[in-house]
Amino acid sequence: MLGLLSxxxxxxxxxxxxxxxxxIKVAVLGYMIALxxxxxxxxVTLNPRGWRWRCWRVxxxxxxxxxxxxVAFLLYYGGSEIITSLFGALGMRVNIDVTPTAAGVTALGLVYSAYxxxxxxxxIRSLPQGQFEASAMLLIPRRKMWTQIVFPQxxxxxxxxxTNMWIVVLKDTALISLVGxxxxxxxxxMAAGNTKEPFLFYCAVSLFFLAFSLVTVWMIGRLDRRKGYGKVAVKSVPAPALLHRES
Structure with a gap:
């Protein structure tokens, strides 16, 4: 029986x-788009008001x-028409076929980008208010403040x-397989249908997902211990409004 896995x-x-x-490719691409x-x-939605916030809620x-x-079904079966209509409104004629991989990756990216x-x-809003105020008082450029102070924390x-969201995206690729x-x-x-050994192949796939999830948790654990991630205590205070002005 195990020879079937050779x-x-x-x-x-x-x-x-x-x-x-x-x-792995679909999960990585979908997660990178979502992130x-x-x-x-x-x-763009740090300030919970205005037109940006309303668009975000929708x-x-x-x-x-x-x-x-x-979402993957809608993109796969109607994505070509949607793209053609959008370009047609701009006076451009295009003919683009949405592949199953493109539909699956885009669906994962759109859905999990919301989460x-x-x-x-x-x-970001849980970071201490004093850090934002100190950056403004010290005239630290906004780009440097975000890249060197806010984003690392x-x-x-x-x-x-x-990490949890990555594991969820990886497991959701199983559903996306239904688009082809x-x-x-x-x-x-397919292998189970040809060999009449579904238990063997589905157990092998279960071990793949389990092993990949365990490797992910192990790597993040090492990163936690090496970099001290997750050990920074902060107060739950919203960032100052002056950094969240509507443009």
Missing amino acids: WGDTGYGDELFFGAGVT SLGTAIAL YASLFMGVPALL LAELIRST TIRLALPGL IKEVIAQAK
Whole structure:
């Protein structure tokens, strides 16, 4: 039975290995999009009022209330028409096909950007007010303040939540496989159907996800101990309004 997991024509080990690579690629790309977009949203919605905040509430309500799988279906089956219509409104004619991978990665990025934006925004607002006031009094440039003072502390405090969200994104790639991505569960399903050994292949896939999650937790734990992340005690005081003025 274990010979079915071997490489070559007699086993399905190479198919599972290829599927694992696709799973990791989709998860990494989706998470990077979610983190980049979530950080940008967090920075422009620090002030809980104004048109930016209202747009954010609509965005959050939309993507926090809709499963990532449904978003992937909408993008896969209607993404081409949406892109064509948008470019058509600008007087441009384009013909773009949305691949299953593109639909899955984009869906993960859009859905989890809402959760990461809320996490990062709340973390920034929990930093001590005195740090912002001292930076303003010392005339520290805003870019240097954010890159050398605010963001390092934000990463330390948000690291557990960021790690948990990464594991959730990794596991959600299993659902995204329904749009046609040949990730590890799709490969396991194909192998199980051909060999009539579903228990073997699904156990192998379970071990893959478990091992990858354990490696992630282990690496973050080492980073915690080496850099002292998570040991910074801060008061839950909102940042001053002068740093959150509407542009």
